[in-house]
Amino acid sequence: MAGNNPNAKPMNLTLRVWRQKNRTSPGQLVDYKANGISPDMSFLEMLDVVNEDLLRAGQDPIAFDHDCREGICGMCSLYINGRAHGPERGTTTCQLHMRHFSDGDTITIEPWRAAAFPVHKDLVVDRSAFDRIQQAGGYISVNTGGIPDANVIPIPKTVADKAFDAATCIGCGACVAACKNASAMLFVSAKVSQLAMLPQGKTERKTRVENMVAQMDLEGFGACTNTGACAAECPVGISLENINMLRREFISAKASSENV
Amino acid sequence: MILEDTQISAATLDSKIPEGSLAEKWDKHKFNVKLVNPANKRKYDIIVVGTGLAGASAAATFGELGYNVKAFCFQDSPRRAHSIAAQGGINAAKNYQNDGDSIFRLFYDTIKGGDYRAREANVYRLAQVSVNIIDQCVAQGVPFAREYGGLLANRSFGGAQVSRTFYARGQTGQQLLLGAYSALNRQIAYGKVKMYPRTEMLDLVLVDGKARGIVVRNLVTGKVESHSAHAVVLATGGYGNVFFLSTNAMGSNATAAWRAHRKGAYFANPCFTQIHPTCIPVTGTHQSKLTLMSESLRNDGRVWVPKTREIAERLRKGEIAVADVAEADRDYFLERKYPAFGNLVPRDVASRNAKQACDDGRGVGTSGLAVYLDFADAIKRDGQAAIAAKYGNLFEMYQKITDENPYERPMRIYPAVHYTMGGLWVDYNLMTNVPGLYAAGECNFSDHGANRLGASALMQGLADGYFVLPYTIGDYLAKTPYDKISTEHPAFKEAENNVKALTDKLLSINGTRTVDDFHKALGSIMWEYCGMARNAEGLKFAKQEIRKLRDEFWQDVKVTGLNEELNQTLEKAHRVADFLELGELMVDDALHREESCGGHFREEYQTPENEALRDDENFAYVAAWEYTGAGNQPVLHKEELKFENVKLTQRSYK
Numbered sequence: 001m002a003g004n005n006p007n008a009k010p011m012n013l014t015l016r017v018w019r020q021k022n023r024t025s026p027g028q029l030v031d032y033k034a035n036g037i038s039p040d041m042s043f044l045e046m047l048d049v050v051n052e053d054l055l056r057a058g059q060d061p062i063a064f065d066h067d068c069r070e071g072i073c074g075m076c077s078l079y080i081n082g083r084a085h086g087p088e089r090g091t092t093t094c095q096l097h098m099r100h101f102s103d104g105d106t107i108t109i110e111p112w113r114a115a116a117f118p119v120h121k122d123l124v125v126d127r128s129a130f131d132r133i134q135q136a137g138g139y140i141s142v143n144t145g146g147i148p149d150a151n152v153i154p155i156p157k158t159v160a161d162k163a164f165d166a167a168t169c170i171g172c173g174a175c176v177a178a179c180k181n182a183s184a185m186l187f188v189s190a191k192v193s194q195l196a197m198l199p200q201g202k203t204e205r206k207t208r209v210e211n212m213v214a215q216m217d218l219e220g221f222g223a224c225t226n227t228g229a230c231a232a233e234c235p236v237g238i239s240l241e242n243i244n245m246l247r248r249e250f251i252s253a254k255a256s257s258e259n260v
Numbered sequence: 261m262i263l264e265d266t267q268i269s270a271a272t273l274d275s276k277i278p279e280g281s282l283a284e285k286w287d288k289h290k291f292n293v294k295l296v297n298p299a300n301k302r303k304y305d306i307i308v309v310g311t312g313l314a315g316a317s318a319a320a321t322f323g324e325l326g327y328n329v330k331a332f333c334f335q336d337s338p339r340r341a342h343s344i345a346a347q348g349g350i351n352a353a354k355n356y357q358n359d360g361d362s363i364f365r366l367f368y369d370t371i372k373g374g375d376y377r378a379r380e381a382n383v384y385r386l387a388q389v390s391v392n393i394i395d396q397c398v399a400q401g402v403p404f405a406r407e408y409g410g411l412l413a414n415r416s417f418g419g420a421q422v423s424r425t426f427y428a429r430g431q432t433g434q435q436l437l438l439g440a441y442s443a444l445n446r447q448i449a450y451g452k453v454k455m456y457p458r459t460e461m462l463d464l465v466l467v468d469g470k471a472r473g474i475v476v477r478n479l480v481t482g483k484v485e486s487h488s489a490h491a492v493v494l495a496t497g498g499y500g501n502v503f504f505l506s507t508n509a510m511g512s513n514a515t516a517a518w519r520a521h522r523k524g525a526y527f528a529n530p531c532f533t534q535i536h537p538t539c540i541p542v543t544g545t546h547q548s549k550l551t552l553m554s555e556s557l558r559n560d561g562r563v564w565v566p567k568t569r570e571i572a573e574r575l576r577k578g579e580i581a582v583a584d585v586a587e588a589d590r591d592y593f594l595e596r597k598y599p600a601f602g603n604l605v606p607r608d609v610a611s612r613n614a615k616q617a618c619d620d621g622r623g624v625g626t627s628g629l630a631v632y633l634d635f636a637d638a639i640k641r642d643g644q645a646a647i648a649a650k651y652g653n654l655f656e657m658y659q660k661i662t663d664e665n666p667y668e669r670p671m672r673i674y675p676a677v678h679y680t681m682g683g684l685w686v687d688y689n690l691m692t693n694v695p696g697l698y699a700a701g702e703c704n705f706s707d708h709g710a711n712r713l714g715a716s717a718l719m720q721g722l723a724d725g726y727f728v729l730p731y732t733i734g735d736y737l738a739k740t741p742y743d744k745i746s747t748e749h750p751a752f753k754e755a756e757n758n759v760k761a762l763t764d765k766l767l768s769i770n771g772t773r774t775v776d777d778f779h780k781a782l783g784s785i786m787w788e789y790c791g792m793a794r795n796a797e798g799l800k801f802a803k804q805e806i807r808k809l810r811d812e813f814w815q816d817v818k819v820t821g822l823n824e825e826l827n828q829t830l831e832k833a834h835r836v837a838d839f840l841e842l843g844e845l846m847v848d849d850a851l852h853r854e855e856s857c858g859g860h861f862r863e864e865y866q867t868p869e870n871e872a873l874r875d876d877e878n879f880a881y882v883a884a885w886e887y888t889g890a891g892n893q894p895v896l897h898k899e900e901l902k903f904e905n906v907k908l909t910q911r912s913y914k
């Protein structure tokens with residue numbers, strides 16, 4: 001079946017892929033050929049083709065995380081040619097298409113590199129640190145039921161829209177992978193800002209920011225030195241303004257802590 | 261037709277619908293169910309499998325109530341469940357727009373949209389609790405779209421003439437799931453929920469005929485473990501991936517539900533699958549999944565194909581551009597055939613009409629398997645900025661995938677498998693026929709009949725998890741002794757051994773064909789013969805083909821690696837083994853249902869205008885199938901559907 005662009009020719013590529021058996025084994029880059037790759041394939045579909053060839057040859061396929069393949073679940077996590085999610089801005093690996101590469105290219109594929117994200121296998125890393133940060137305070141303490149009508153609290157559209165922008169973080173970890181310090185500030189700030197902006201979230205804003213930051217530090221993420229690499233590589237465009245807001249929230253919380 | 265060796269159970273299934281008028285049933289039932297005293301709730305353990313909207317909301321709410329919860333998901337985090345990808349919105353009968361909405365209207369639209377194959381009492385309850393869902397989500401900090409006055413905004417969706425859909429740009433599922441995930445996280449932090457990510461359920465354990473636990477495989481270490489509880493909730497989503505290509509996530513699978521089916525839970529209406537009309541067309545054999553373009557786009561996009569085959573052919577060959585097709589040469593077929601609903605007809609109707617246009621030789625795109633979804637008029641009317649504000653992320657996604665700018669030329673779309681209305685049979689309490697086993701969300705069959713309306717999946721998932729199960733599970737637990745069952749019990753050991761034996765078998769075949777190879781072959785059989793249109797001859801052929809393929813799978817599949825490691829090929833092999841059985845059941849169900857309704861379109865049963873022709877006299881029932889072993893004909897159990905509050909009519913959107 002023809003693709004979108006009938007004139008696009010298949011490409012032959014060389015892949016240099018990080019292979020690592022498990023968390024404790026050392027890993028290494030291994031070269032593979034990827035031949036006859038259609039420019040209409042997504043990057044992960046290209047890896048599917050390579051893996052099918054490996055399987056038929058009785059070799060262990062390359063393990064990588066992926067699920068929705070529409071850029072929203074945050075599961076895919078490849079470090080491609082030295083960039084989180086590859087060369088296209090504002091794009092997750094699953095939405096990156098091979099038309100952005102050229103015949104004969106060598107492509108280096110690594111997992112997220114961060115002490116807080118240990119490698120499970122090959123390109124699959126453990127991002128449970130992110131869940132633990134959210135568990136430390138990334139919520140509004142309401143139980144199910146007994147809630148007043150949703151329209152009781154009007155929220156200015158501009159505030160709701162800004163909260164939404166922060167809330168779109170997909171938790172992929174590209175910000176950490178892109179940061180030379182492996183800092184998780186952008187990830188943490190997105191949730192802190194979203195909830196601090198909304199009237200519903202203001203009640204717990206102080207304890208939330210203190211607890212989430214404490215957990216972030218405990219997990220071994222690095223410090224933020226304002227390089228902005230995180231926002232530049234974020235596939236959904238989470239803004240650096242959130243980090244500014246987190247700092248303000250944090251200082252204000254520390255000045256009059258409500259943690260007892 | 262019913263195959264000769266199919267047994268039909270004489271007893272009808274008891275759906276346990278409470279007495280009373282439609283509007284009173286749920287309130288009365290909530291009062292009549294038994295309660296568990298707050299101090300005793302901590303003596304009960306509940307297992308929840310799946311952490312999408314239904315699973316996460318249920319697990320969080322159970323934790324809030326005081327039960328001990330264990331929650332499981334195969335993804336690396338509960339936040340990644342495929343509910344996250346739902347785009348368009350969530351329905352609720354708030355009537356904030358003052359446009360005539362009501363609980364009864366949402367109920368009526370849903371029953372009618374489902375082509376009169378859903379249970380009245382369940383659907384009414386769904387409409388009732390829909391209003392609470394919005395309140396709950398706003399309280400959690402879900403940033404829904406708002407008007408300048410600060411109140412919540414709505415848009416309209418297919419199958420409805422009111423604006424009742426709440427949304428968060430094109431990412432409503434993400435925002436709702438993150439809300440439920442935050443509630444779940446709070447309970448994890450309190451120690452009321454213990455979360456097991458990267459863990460897959462591979463068997464259900466029954467003790468004395470009751471669901472008392474599950475066997476799981478740790479997807480990182482391969483370790484097979486048992487977990488016991490007083491009740492088990494499956495919220496594991498749908499089985500659309502039986503078609504290989506669908507809008508589901510790559511990992512979405514039927515294994516938990518199917519293994520429960522093998523242990524006795526009936527599977528209801530498996531042939532009711534939803535083909536969504538607006539997806540990005542297939543580009544080649546490398547295609548791994550299909551991407552949906554939200555139904556909300558049909559609010560502003562106009563669906564058309566050229567009026568003649570000649571023009572369509574010139575477009576396909578690239579001899580002319582879309583812009584060269586004169587207005588008079590365009591056939592806006594949905595607006596022409598359904599003037600009342602226009603482009604917003606329900607999904608099954610829109611899909612079938614797109615297929616008919618392409619079958620007629622008027623399809624576009626290089627493959628001819630696409631129709632246009634055109635925004636030119638909307639952009640002219642409202643301006644590009646207004647369209648971008650509503651659909652910006654969808655337009656971007658379209659451009660990333662197709663390399664075409666939808667602001668400048670119409671999108672090309674084609675139907676794709678999106679949702680499965682069928683699922684585990686449940687009664688009014690959402691309990692399967694296996695005591696103590698519940699099914700919620702897409703995993704059950706309950707609320708959408710033969711066709712789900714847009715923005716109703718999110719509503720159902722959250723209704724089940726936040727507002728239905730927390731009441732109904734208490735009724736069951738209140739009658740259950742506190743005693744815990746050790747995972748050393750022989751029933752657990754037997755289930756563990758079966759899982760290990762199955763894994764060993766998959767790893768030992770060492771054949772020549774990959775798991776994906778089999779999965780693709782199954783998918784093409786299902787799409788061809790059990791997809792948008794079905795007929796008896798094709799279905800009978802498909803049944804034989806699936807059996808052949810299943811035999812080949814067990815002789816020739818190649819699964820590399822070991823159990824004791826992260827082994828994605830092995831994970832897939834387990835799932836595809838189950839799809840190969842489920843596919844046959846879907847075909848059996850489609851064959852036996854000699855009528856057309858909703859997403860189930862039998863070519864033999866259509867009106868002169870090619871609309872679905874129901875047979876209410878003979879088929880106004882739920883078909884719930886009992887497993888009798890792979891390759892054996894299942895037993896059919898019927899639940900008669902009684903319609904006391906709506907009149908069964910030929911669905912008309914004209």
